[in-house]
Amino acid sequence: MTKLTHHLVPLLFVAAGLGLSLIGLRPVVADLLILSVYYLLLAGSWNLLAGFAGQYSFAHIGLATAGAYGTAALVIAGGLSGWATLVIMPLAVALLGGGLGLVALRVRGVQLPLITFAFAGAFAVFLAAASDITNGSMGLQLPKLVPGFDRSLYLVLGGILAGLFFIVQNWMIDGKLGLLMQAIRDNEDIAHGMGVGIFRVKIAAFMITAAIAGLAGSFYANYVGVLAPSMLSMGEMGYVVAMAVIGGLGYRYGPLIGVVIIRSIEYFVRGFGAEYTLVIITGIALLVVLFFREGVIAYVSRLMPRQTARWRS
Amino acid sequence: MSEAITIKGLRVAYESDIEILRGVDMLGGANTLTAIIGPNGAGKSTLLKGVAGVAPVTGGEIHLGGQRIEALNAAQRVGAGVSFVPQEASVFGQMTVLENLRLGGWHRRKDKAWLERRIAFCGDLFHSIKPHLERRAGDLSGGQQKLVEIARGLVGEPRLLLLDEPTAGLSPVMVREVYREIARLKESRSVTVLLVEQNVREALAVADHVYVLAMGQNDTDGPAAEIAGRLDGIVRNWMSREGSGMAS
Ligand SMILES: Nc1ncnc2c1ncn2[C@@H]1O[C@H](COP(=O)(O)OP(=O)(O)OP(=O)(O)O)[C@@H](O)[C@H]1O
Numbered sequence: 126m127t128k129l130t131h132h133l134v135p136l137l138f139v140a141a142g143l144g145l146s147l148i149g150l151r152p153v154v155a156d157l158l159i160l161s162v163y164y165l166l167l168a169g170s171w172n173l174l175a176g177f178a179g180q181y182s183f184a185h186i187g188l189a190t191a192g193a194y195g196t197a198a199l200v201i202a203g204g205l206s207g208w209a210t211l212v213i214m215p216l217a218v219a220l221l222g223g224g225l226g227l228v229a230l231r232v233r234g235v236q237l238p239l240i241t242f243a244f245a246g247a248f249a250v251f252l253a254a255a256s257d258i259t260n261g262s263m264g265l266q267l268p269k270l271v272p273g274f275d276r277s278l279y280l281v282l283g284g285i286l287a288g289l290f291f292i293v294q295n296w297m298i299d300g301k302l303g304l305l306m307q308a309i310r311d312n313e314d315i316a317h318g319m320g321v322g323i324f325r326v327k328i329a330a331f332m333i334t335a336a337i338a339g340l341a342g343s344f345y346a347n348y349v350g351v352l353a354p355s356m357l358s359m360g361e362m363g364y365v366v367a368m369a370v371i372g373g374l375g376y377r378y379g380p381l382i383g384v385v386i387i388r389s390i391e392y393f394v395r396g397f398g399a400e401y402t403l404v405i406i407t408g409i410a411l412l413v414v415l416f417f418r419e420g421v422i423a424y425v426s427r428l429m430p431r432q433t434a435r436w437r438s
Numbered sequence: 439m440s441e442a443i444t445i446k447g448l449r450v451a452y453e454s455d456i457e458i459l460r461g462v463d464m465l466g467g468a469n470t471l472t473a474i475i476g477p478n479g480a481g482k483s484t485l486l487k488g489v490a491g492v493a494p495v496t497g498g499e500i501h502l503g504g505q506r507i508e509a510l511n512a513a514q515r516v517g518a519g520v521s522f523v524p525q526e527a528s529v530f531g532q533m534t535v536l537e538n539l540r541l542g543g544w545h546r547r548k549d550k551a552w553l554e555r556r557i558a559f560c561g562d563l564f565h566s567i568k569p570h571l572e573r574r575a576g577d578l579s580g581g582q583q584k585l586v587e588i589a590r591g592l593v594g595e596p597r598l599l600l601l602d603e604p605t606a607g608l609s610p611v612m613v614r615e616v617y618r619e620i621a622r623l624k625e626s627r628s629v630t631v632l633l634v635e636q637n638v639r640e641a642l643a644v645a646d647h648v649y650v651l652a653m654g655q656n657d658t659d660g661p662a663a664e665i666a667g668r669l670d671g672i673v674r675n676w677m678s679r680e681g682s683g684m685a686s
């Protein structure tokens with residue numbers, strides 16, 4: 126794929142959002158697509174952080190949840206419009222991400238996954254326990270962006286947000302930051318020895334990917350309208366990781382493929398009940414790890430002719 | 439522009455009371471290749487790390503051309519023209535060879551035209567990596583990866599290149615491949631090289647001058663041909679000290 130194709134992808138998503146909103150999808154399909162954007166933003170930004178920068182943080186879903194609850198707070202207590210939260214929350218969550226980045230600078234190897242895992246767990250417990258603020262497991266309710274149950278607006282918005290994600294991703298991967306993130310991922314000490322500013326690169330990677338997670342959370346809150354602490358289960362985090370890994374971690378379009386695969390499976394097996402969905406997806410994730418080490422996209426691109434084989438970076 | 443390296447009475451101690459290098463002297467002429475050989479644990483890697491600024495220097499002087507560098511930190515030494523290719527594998531495995539090369543000149547990225555020129559030049563340098571510039575560095579053979587590391591070490595136009603056992607762990611075929619390219623690099627007379635090597639024959643074949651280290655000190659030195667002539671005696675000397683090759 127050439128640079129031009131990478132730049133056309135955002136346009137494609139915006140156009141798709143517009144088009145689908147016009148043809149009037151069945152509600153169940155529209156819901157599936159709109160929430161897929163939430164997962165695409167999460168799996169995509171986690172891929173940038175883990176797949177490209179090598180920072181395996183498991184607090185990502187926690188950041189999205191913070192974005193969602195922050196949105197609820199701003200709307201319910203602050204009286205702001207949902208539209209404003211779509212701008213404010215990414216910035217606020219970016220600061221949280223910067224804090225995580227500071228932690229990441231001080232730890233090595235398996236410590237980051239463990240610490241972020243613990244953070245997310247503690248946050249989930251807090252959300253359930255602080256029931257005077259969060260309403261506990263009963264959840265919080267917030268209004269839609271526009272009155273009524275108009276899904277077409279969210280299809281358009283989803284297309285725009287997905288497009289925005291790919292613009293940011295192109296800018297990162299093809300630019301200086303992407304080069305340095307990958308150098309740190311592959312060999313931090315050597316990169317440091319070559320004059321790469323580890324501090325700035327890590328903090329930037331954490332803040333930008335956190336902003337995208339915050340955007341995802343805010344979008345989720347504004348669309349779903351009901352927030353419960355279960356949004357931040359480790360199962361959800363596993364889901365996001367599975368999407369990135371099944372599609373292809375460290376590949377530009379890996380998470381997109383992963384989201385399409387997993388959300389389609391979910392759609393077709395939904396009759397069996399949620400517990401089976403998880404089992405089936407775990408099974409598929411295992412198969413992918415066993416047979417296509419680097420994800421589906423790496424396998425497919427290897428089957429294709431030489432010039433198109435370089436999907437990654 | 440390459441410079442001579444002069445090392446005087448260099449001392450290195452990783453822990454305060456255990457000196458690994460106990461006063462090493464060395465001279466590497468501008469644009470020459472100086473090989474450093476010696477038994478395991480003699481302090482060869484430590485010497486290169488001391489020069490690169492990644493091991494603590496506790497005494498002595500290091501002159502690169504007219505500049506004293508022993509007090510500079512590692513990044514400053516890169517800026518002063520020191521390039522270190524460590525013993526262990528160090529390519530950015532999932533990045534392309536070209537991306538690896540680009541990072542080799544990262545400290546001088548402001549000079550864009552120069553950097554592009556250097557990347558093109560160093561990508562062209564070694565026959566066996568030239569066809570693979572767009573491939574992932576981690577997918578190349580061990581010997582080719584080592585050549586990528588060396589080429590990357592040259593992108594910044596260093597005045598001094600430090601190579602620590604570039605053929606450690608490589609098959610004999612790859613050892614020959616790497617040494618063929620090191621020989622070509624030396625013939626170009628464009629950079630001063632300090633080369634640490636266990637494969638004594640290969641090192642002697644390519645070096646101008648050879649130093650022998652033992653127990654953290656100079657053992658002997660001389661022109662490569664001369665050292666080759668009395669190599670048997672030198673190695674016998676190591677054997678007699680085997681097990682006590684380390685400084686203590
Ligand atoms: N980071 C370190 N901390 C403490 N001691 C070290 C460290 N690195 C090396 N040493 C010690 O310094 C001594 C010299 O090690 P060095 O790696 O310089 O030897 P060498 O001549 O390169 O040996 P080899 O041929 O096996 O690579 C050894 O006794 C080693 O244990």
Ligand SMILES: [Mg+2]
Pocket residue numbers: 482483484525602603
């Ligand atoms: Mg060594």
